[in-house]
Amino acid sequence: MGRKRKRGRQPQRTCVVCRSKRDKGELLRFVLDGTERVYLDKRQHHRGRGAYVCPRPECLTRLKQIHLKRAFRRALSEDAWNPGNAMAEALEGCNFGL
Numbered sequence: 001m002g003r004k005r006k007r008g009r010q011p012q013r014t015c016v017v018c019r020s021k022r023d024k025g026e027l028l029r030f031v032l033d034g035t036e037r038v039y040l041d042k043r044q045h046h047r048g049r050g051a052y053v054c055p056r057p058e059c060l061t062r063l064k065q066i067h068l069k070r071a072f073r074r075a076l077s078e079d080a081w082n083p084g085n086a087m088a089e090a091l092e093g094c095n096f097g098l
């Protein structure tokens with residue numbers, strides 16, 4: 001019934017927290033930069049290992065060290081990730097209509 005319409009050819013990515021699959025463009029990408037800090041890669045163009053997360057407060061708040069550690073396969077220092085900052089940035093920078 002009806003045709004399946006795909007918007008563009010977005011590759012799918014999996015949220016590291018809830019494991020749900022979505023188009024890459026619908027997820028937030030976090031990358032580990034050269035200074036060992038995790039930050040939001042708004043345009044998803046940055047090189048390096050990235051972790052994708054749903055733009056949902058639940059997933060962002062649950063993206064704690066354990067998930068980051070798994071995503072980046074290394075231990076990160078306490079200040080590598082600031083959930084509050086990342087969430088504020090994510091919510092303000094994206095029009096996901098939360």
Ligand SMILES: [Zn+2]
Binds near residue numbers: 015017053
């Ligand atoms: Zn999720």
